[in-house]
Amino acid sequence: MSDEISVKDEGFDHALTREILATLAGAGFALYGICRAQETSHRAHFTQWLAEVGCGEMTYLTQHIEQRMNPQEFVPTARSIICVADRYASGKPDPIHHNVSPRGRIARYARGRDYHLVIRERLEPIADDLRKRFPGHRFRVCVDTAPILEREHAQRAGLGRVGKHTLLIGEQSVGSWIVLGEIVTSLNLAPSEPVAGDPCATCTRCIDACPTQAIEPWKLHPERCISYLTIEHRSAPAKWFENRTDDWLFGCDACVEACPHSQPSQRSARVKPNANYEARHSDFDLADVLQWTESSQAALKLSKALLRAKLSMWKRNALLIVSGTSPQSWSTQLVDALGRLQADATEDVWLREKSEQLLRLHSQSKI
Numbered sequence: 001m002s003d004e005i006s007v008k009d010e011g012f013d014h015a016l017t018r019e020i021l022a023t024l025a026g027a028g029f030a031l032y033g034i035c036r037a038q039e040t041s042h043r044a045h046f047t048q049w050l051a052e053v054g055c056g057e058m059t060y061l062t063q064h065i066e067q068r069m070n071p072q073e074f075v076p077t078a079r080s081i082i083c084v085a086d087r088y089a090s091g092k093p094d095p096i097h098h099n100v101s102p103r104g105r106i107a108r109y110a111r112g113r114d115y116h117l118v119i120r121e122r123l124e125p126i127a128d129d130l131r132k133r134f135p136g137h138r139f140r141v142c143v144d145t146a147p148i149l150e151r152e153h154a155q156r157a158g159l160g161r162v163g164k165h166t167l168l169i170g171e172q173s174v175g176s177w178i179v180l181g182e183i184v185t186s187l188n189l190a191p192s193e194p195v196a197g198d199p200c201a202t203c204t205r206c207i208d209a210c211p212t213q214a215i216e217p218w219k220l221h222p223e224r225c226i227s228y229l230t231i232e233h234r235s236a237p238a239k240w241f242e243n244r245t246d247d248w249l250f251g252c253d254a255c256v257e258a259c260p261h262s263q264p265s266q267r268s269a270r271v272k273p274n275a276n277y278e279a280r281h282s283d284f285d286l287a288d289v290l291q292w293t294e295s296s297q298a299a300l301k302l303s304k305a306l307l308r309a310k311l312s313m314w315k316r317n318a319l320l321i322v323s324g325t326s327p328q329s330w331s332t333q334l335v336d337a338l339g340r341l342q343a344d345a346t347e348d349v350w351l352r353e354k355s356e357q358l359l360r361l362h363s364q365s366k367i
């Protein structure tokens, strides 16, 4: 974050810039800044990544490419992007323990209220106020779903630097426990100073910690990533993931947990996580998940973020975790749940076949 204003003046509205930055601070954003709405400097890198690595079932990444590459294709009169970040976790060790029965963890960004809502409900009133005062101007609020390169804009706006794990490492020592939002606007605001330098140097901790070898320096392989698999991948999982998903039921924090920049510190303690992200659901008993129905799941009142995974995906994710554990450790409740899933003709074929295979393993383990 930086309140500094760029020295190279292009007729920026400095007074309005200062006022907006103060408003963002007052709205409780952990990090905030402004960048020019300019074309990406990573077009070749992005195109090559898409061609070489692919985006799995996230086919939306192949759409609206020109808008993604240039915010002026997204909002034709755009001149500035107001960038914000909320901090959702302190980085302290995860308090979840698995000493009773197999449970699956939720990535920390998704444990509390949905960040799309939490950020949008503070950015929209700011945009509305600006719309009233500057009726000839454009204001588009974006939180994750718009075709713009959020991390690059946030980096240029001084919010942080992108690490080898491809996530933004926030300033103020908040690490990567952050979620991003933007207002793309035609106002001519003064850009903040980007943060210079490579945050990683010789470190490889995130690469070493990734359970599925999904990270090369500054290059993510989505089709190997547990976050992608558990949230975005709608169909049967690749064999690749068998016995590799640890206890991650929805998302994965392993690379962020490993990063030295994401560890709690005296400095980062000054930037408190936003209370909206306090955990409502941190983990689930896997036997319960395997028995969820549409109505029993609805009763849990999961956030919109958690509902991105459909019911059969939750069960698939649970089975992948179970397959990585010893059958001798399975509770009677879990074995019963596998039996019911295998016998239910209304369930997805992959779920039934995987349950049958696991039940066979359980029977053999008792011989």
Ligand code: SF4
Residues within 6 Å of the ligand: 209, 210, 211, 212, 213, 214, 215, 220, 224, 225, 226, 227, 228, 251, 252, 253, 254, 255, 256
């Ligand atoms: S989220 Fe998990 S699986 Fe994906 S890159 Fe990070 S550590 Fe690897």
Ligand code: SF4
Residues within 6 Å of the ligand: 163, 164, 165, 166, 199, 200, 201, 203, 204, 205, 206, 207, 258, 259, 260, 261
């Ligand atoms: S763990 Fe190390 S290599 Fe990975 S992003 Fe953090 S500093 Fe960079």
